[in-house]
Amino acid sequence: MGAAITGWGSALPDKVLTNGYFEARLDTTDQWITERTGIRERHIGGTTRALAIEAGRAALSRAGLEGGDIDLVIVATTTPDQTIPAASASVHQALKCRGGALDVNAACAGFTYSLVLANSMIAAGVQRALVIGSDTLSRFTNFKDRATAILFGDGAGAVVVEAGAADDLILAYDLGADGTAAPLLFAEIGGYIEMDGREIFRRAVRAEVDSITKVFAAAGCRAEDIALFVPHQANLRIIEAVNARVGLPMERTVVVLDRIGNTSAGSIPYGLADAVEAGRVEDGDLVLLSGFGAGMTWASVIIRWGRRGVT
Ligand code: ACO
16 A cells, blocks of 8 residues: 655744844854854744644645544654643644544654654555644743754644555655663753753764665665755754765755754654745655654655655
8 A cells, every 4th residue: 555645734933033032142143053053043932732733734735635534643742732641632633633643752853753653554554644743842942041042943844644645655764763862962851951962963964874875775766866855954064964975965955944943843844845835846756854853863764755646
């Protein structure tokens, strides 16, 4: 049973914080933030649940479906509004979906993990899955800490994955985790995000390069065959370093972090929806998604774009 992505959508809170906001309050400058991260502004506010519902509704509308057509909801998030119950349960209820609902916490790699999971569930008999990445990291950010405050934003993205395509959605995937890196990026219950940025940077580049190299080999393809690369949006210099090592050109790479900062699990589906809406991908194209995050976790997947027979 093949599968295809038939809908996509995204959501951001209205409030925008520019680099100037931090320049006025912390020992930092617009120039430092822009040159060291590529980020110019980020959106702050809302709840993980509300952003997930808005992105999910947009993806359903794009697919020409209603909530009742969906028989699996997956929400990738590391910032649920409540510890119990899962965010996916309220998304499921708000959109009037059927079947099951579960959350996936794999930090910024969460959406890519969830896409692999949805594809596997379709092979197991699910007809249509709504896969959402939604995070509100601003609620766990210390706005007095210049090393982290400038990086994060809130946002969500979503896709609909449907059974019935001529061939599989996923050509190859690689999922990884390394718990020895846990002390490098964490938030205690009730606490703020703490991070060794320099070491995360180093390990992120290494993990993504290894992971992308593995999926190229597994899919039997090369960088030239990839029409669009959607990397996790953490730092422009991480994206550039990965691209230089695996041979992917920036022209075929999605960069939205200048506008939204690091939105964790929201970043890859947000970037994908943005690129699709801009007409940057065509039926049959190979698209590479690759994310890394706290854990550390990382995940890369090569998909074939287009409805490919889904009616
Ligand atoms: N403004 C001005 N100076 C700053 C700022 C700031 N906002 N932040 C740090 N500095 C200073 C440091 O104090 C340091 O000063 P020193 O040389 O006097 O000690 C200097 O700038 C250089 O610091 P570095 O940490 O080496 O700066 P770097 O170039 O590595 O950039 C950054 C820091 C942006 C955090 C980078 O390391 C990075 O992006 N790392 C990856 C972080 C990441 O991706 N985290 C999210 C993972 S995904 C998830 O799960 C949420």
